[in-house]
Amino acid sequence: MTARTLIPDLQRFARVGHTDRQGQITISPRQVYILPTRYGLLFAILVVVILIASINSASNLGFLTGFFLASIGLVSMVLTWWNLAGLRITPLSTEPVFAGNPAHFMLRLHNERKRSRPGIAMSTTSGTTASSVADVDASSDAALGMMLHAPRRGIFRPGRIRLSTDYPIGLFHAWCYLQTGQECIVFPSPAKGAPRLSSPDDSGVETGDSGRGADDFIGHRYYRDGDSLQHVDWKAAARERGLFCKLFGGDRADQLCLDWDALPDVGTEERLRLLSRAILDASDMRMDYSLKLPGKEIEPSRGKRHELQCLTALALFGLDDHE
């Protein structure tokens, strides 16, 4: 009957800490649960054995030892509970990840006491997740995080989060539940091979194509293997300034249209994975691209924000519970 075996049964009735209007959670003393650990039970047996032996040998110093240990156990129970009670928590926003990778949920713990709160661990309610353990110093903050495997694209919610501690001496385990409202956007994991869906668009773009055309000289860059020897700036090389490659650009760029309908019908998830790969590739090549999904269209653009927008659209495709 240790903490571990009882926790799942009790969870349904548990008190849970919710975020307040500032987006913070304060653990009230009544939200903290506490049970002895198996070391606590072993310790209790030890105390009882010492006391029985003392009764039998009428050894008062045996009594003293037994009662001293028992008192330390009782005091530690209060301190374990108090180590968690009153802690203030700010759930931090979560970085999106690709399906199959671990999502990283972070909390910031604020200790407003003049005493430190060591050994605070974070896990899911099943208690199986490995997490980091934080020692929150007196009147200061500490970050605490846990990694959860995100298996599917979509929105990943860790559900109730469990904060726990065994401090000070590990005889008792105190824990509490938090509903942090944290969620992590999980992009479809990119397919291995890129789809063939580029439909070059011949309309001109004002910014040009930044070095992919060959009409006008636009600047230098360091020589890379595979660059045409015709483009090496030999004059600069002769002046021993290093091997540079002259860049030329045209005023027209390739613009990709990543279109759901242009893909072969390989199933929704597979199509999303292909699109995910295509978005990453297009970003790598610094091309403009647009995304067309049934019922959603994103204008051509480029850059991190655009990429995030497109990948999020893929992640949420067909899911009703968002937006």
Next chain:
Amino acid sequence: MNERLHDRPLSSPILITAIALMIASVIPHVWHIEISVLLFFLAMAGIRLFLRKPSQARIRKWLMLPLLVAGILIVYAEYRLPVGTKPGVAFLVTLFGLKILEVNKRRDIYVLTFIAFFTIATQFLFENGLLFTLYLMLVMTMLVWLLTTLNRSEPEKDMLINLRAVAGIVLPAIPVTIILFTLFPRLASPLWEITSHERIGVTGLSDSISLGTISQLSQSGATAFRVTFKSKIPEQQELYWRGPVLWESNGRDWTTGPLLEQTPTNYELVSDFIEYDVVMEASDQPWLFALDLPATLPDNTHLTRDFRLIADKPITDTLQYSITSGIDFINAEFSEDDVQRALQLPDRTTARVRDFARQLKQESAGNEAFINKVLAHFNRQPFIYTLRPPVLGDNPVDEFLFETRRGYCEHYATSFVTLARAAGIPARIVTGYQGGEYNPIGNYLRVRQSDAHAWAEVWLEQSGWVRVDPTAAVAPERVERELDTGAIESDGRLTFRVDDKGLLSRLGSQAKWLVDSVQLNWQRWVVNFDQQRQRNLLSLFGLDRLSRPLLMTIAILAATLLILLFTFFVMRLNREMPDPATRLYQRFSAKLSGIGLARHPNEGPLDYLQRIGSQRPDLREAAGTIIEQYIMIRYKEHDTKKQLQALARSVRQFSVR
């Protein structure tokens, strides 16, 4: 359970600290068990420290079985079977050592610490001194500290700060311990008897005298017992603490002979009783010590016909008893059987001794005159009192009286009794303690092993059994002074007490008395806190008539109450303290809430200012200053102390009117 924390491998500082504490918890057993077992334990700790790299864990695993066999063989060689206290403890220490060897992770330290707690409890089977106990309490505290480090993420970082946290556990535990210790009901007898209970303490006085062998007189300064008198303390020369009474002799050895189990009936007490409490150290012998004639007896004891106080069991632990004695009494208890025993002369008593006794008897008018003659003989002839007498042969009394004339109390007492018996006067030897050192700080008398003494009792028609101390008759100038054992009173009597001269030695005595006084109270209130003493204490609160289950309930309730009190205290003392700037800002908002302008929980400072300004333009300037100062402190880290003072001033001056 924080699986992750407990699965972490041990860092070197933690491992070394842990092993040092394990050694500290075992080391006092050096006085209790065979040294080889302890050396085995230390070797295990040493091997663990030597092979502390994670890669060497496998070597330690391989060593385990051979070392287990070696450990068991050592215990077997020293004790045969691990039955009984000492072999049991030796076995525990051996296994403890082997457990140290296999420690790898943080979780293993738990088991180790628990074994250490148990080992500490076993230490008290052998000793119960105050310093000894304090030392072990300190080790327990440090073990608690070790446990706290296991439950931190980075235990090595603030080992000392954590030490302060341990004070936060141990100090509140002390009152709870005291409550439980005081209220927990004590049993009068053990739950079950341990058959092979042996215990090694200082062995007290034995119940026989063997002359001619080497000096048996204890030179030990160890305490035999301590006495607190409820009435006034009798004179030093009246303090004869009677122990075994020796009746029978073969000329060399004197023994008690068969015990005279019947209770005495025929005696008459003349003067007032003396009431006193005795705290006696373990002696492994069943007899207790009392002055002269015990009138009221402690529990579980009986009085024999020769006024010996015998406990039902040997005194294996310190024992406390209250007793009343009559010092002045007429003891006419004497049977025909006793006459025969009190006149028995060893066959080997030489003619020289018999003739000498007969000659003295003829010269004296009566038995009392004879006694005085013998004492005068000891006084006038060159008899010497020494703790290093020459070794005597087959007829020690003869050799002592006529040849060596050097000896201590046993020589004088046996010689005197032999002479008295040869003269036809019933006599017996009494062993026990004489005198005692008065401790003015604790107001009690401390009797030491070196106060052990032997004297004689003779039976006279008119007065019954009368005490005669022939040793005291030795001429003062012939006492060989040894250390501080012997000292001479101004009246020429030989007594056994320390003389105190000079300021330094007096200060020394004061300190000694204080320490001894503390020790007595420790013995009295902790080590010997038995049912009787508990009842006496509880009667102060009117709780002495409670049944055992009820007392147990009260003990648990009181402990629970203390823990609740502690919880309350912790909650009050460690309240969450918002930082000062926030508090000032809250006070500012509280002032505005009076006119319905409290800050919304989600409202930023600037939005708040705008709302204040739009509703109360007259307050805009003052509120603006405060909010600007607040923002400076909150979001820009400037010289915050000065800023805080400025903010405090502004908030104080702010008024909505």
